[in-house]
Amino acid sequence: MSEYMIEIQGLRKTFKKLNKKAGFFSAFGALFSRTSELVHSVDGIDLRVRKGEIRGLIGPNGAGKSTTIKIMSGILHPTEGTVSIMGYTPWLHREKYIRNLGVLFGQKSQLWWDLPPIDTFELNREMYRIPTDRFKRRLDRFVELLQIERVIYQPVRTLSLGERMKCELVCALLHEPSLIFLDEPTIGLDIVSKETIRQFIKQTNKELQTTFIITTHDLADLENLCDNVTIINKGSIVFDDAMGKLSTFFRNRKIIEVKFAEPVGEALLDGYDVIEFGGLNARIEVNVEDKDIKHHVYDILGRLPVVDINITNIPIEEVIKHIYTS
Numbered sequence: 001m002s003e004y005m006i007e008i009q010g011l012r013k014t015f016k017k018l019n020k021k022a023g024f025f026s027a028f029g030a031l032f033s034r035t036s037e038l039v040h041s042v043d044g045i046d047l048r049v050r051k052g053e054i055r056g057l058i059g060p061n062g063a064g065k066s067t068t069i070k071i072m073s074g075i076l077h078p079t080e081g082t083v084s085i086m087g088y089t090p091w092l093h094r095e096k097y098i099r100n101l102g103v104l105f106g107q108k109s110q111l112w113w114d115l116p117p118i119d120t121f122e123l124n125r126e127m128y129r130i131p132t133d134r135f136k137r138r139l140d141r142f143v144e145l146l147q148i149e150r151v152i153y154q155p156v157r158t159l160s161l162g163e164r165m166k167c168e169l170v171c172a173l174l175h176e177p178s179l180i181f182l183d184e185p186t187i188g189l190d191i192v193s194k195e196t197i198r199q200f201i202k203q204t205n206k207e208l209q210t211t212f213i214i215t216t217h218d219l220a221d222l223e224n225l226c227d228n229v230t231i232i233n234k235g236s237i238v239f240d241d242a243m244g245k246l247s248t249f250f251r252n253r254k255i256i257e258v259k260f261a262e263p264v265g266e267a268l269l270d271g272y273d274v275i276e277f278g279g280l281n282a283r284i285e286v287n288v289e290d291k292d293i294k295h296h297v298y299d300i301l302g303r304l305p306v307v308d309i310n311i312t313n314i315p316i317e318e319v320i321k322h323i324y325t326s
């Protein structure tokens with residue numbers, strides 16, 4: 001069997017979008033002549049994900065992430081391309097495939113609003129025919145990791161967003177799927193709940209070797225969770241590598257942050273790419289390809305009354321912004 005859980009080749013999804021014009025006369029006219037355009041949501045994606053990986057799938061709004069996830073979940077048929085996940089073609093083998101799949105789409109709840117989560121968990125136990133002892137063992141472990149002992153007996157409508165999200169995760173994982181799609185699992189949560197959920201994902205990945213595909217706009221999710229990251233932009237993959245490679249994407253550029261003993265004029269930094277300047281402090285971007293970092297540091301120390309200095313890589317959000325806009 002292949003070492004890859006997911007193998008996708010030449011994936012394309014094209015939608016036909018009707019052009020609608022505002023106003024009564026335009027709407028009336030459209031009854032007789034309608035124009036449409038083709039939207040290439042996914043435009044030739046090749047992707048491979050190993051078993052047991054935690055993969056981040058990111059991209060700007062409208063990049064094609066949801067469309068890709070919907071195809072991978074079997075909800076949508078692609079226009080072109082092949083998808084093999086655990087040996088299944090999602091939209092052809094839906095019934096068997098779904099038994100091994102968990103999904104959590106942040107905006108859509110699996111939980112019954114007026115009932116306590118435990119009732120939905122029991123329903124899932126019946127639906128997936130999970131043996132009672134395994135169900136209990138797994139539920140106890142999840143409840144312990146997410147600290148939701150009391151919460152699972154309260155009606156869902158009385159839960160906070162964080163409590164509900166934790167219960168949604170339990171719901172998606174109780175049948176121990178080999179693969180789970182998580183769409184924005186920490187959106188809108190406080191910092192402690194975010195951390196609990198991240199720890200839970202890491203622990204579940206370790207204990208059950210579950211493969212996670214996580215779409216997120218929260219870079220902390222990426223940095224804290226993901227082994228690898230795939231960036232989609234305008235329907236195509238523009239970056240597909242280890243997280244570490246993303247943080248060192250601009251290897252030849254560094255940020256030097258300096259604090260001064262007394263207020264100085266910005267002119268003293270002429271020739272430098274000054275990103276931020278506050279009189280008593282500055283952030284400077286330097287290129288270390290032709291002249292190494294030592295050269296820049298000595299030069300800045302020679303020009304200015306520096307009392308503190310800090311050298312960092314280009315922040316990951318800058319790298320991502322660059323990839324999104326290039």
Ligand SMILES: Nc1ncnc2c1ncn2[C@@H]1O[C@H](COP(=O)(O)OP(=O)(O)OP(=O)(O)O)[C@@H](O)[C@H]1O
Pocket residue numbers: 015016017039040041059060061062063064065066067068
């Ligand atoms: N059913 C549809 N009909 C027409 N166009 C669609 C349809 N579904 C998606 N699109 C278009 O395809 C493109 C990609 O949409 P998609 O929802 O996959 O993006 P996304 O990366 O998930 O964005 P976001 O981060 O905003 O959720 C968008 O331009 C969207 O308008």
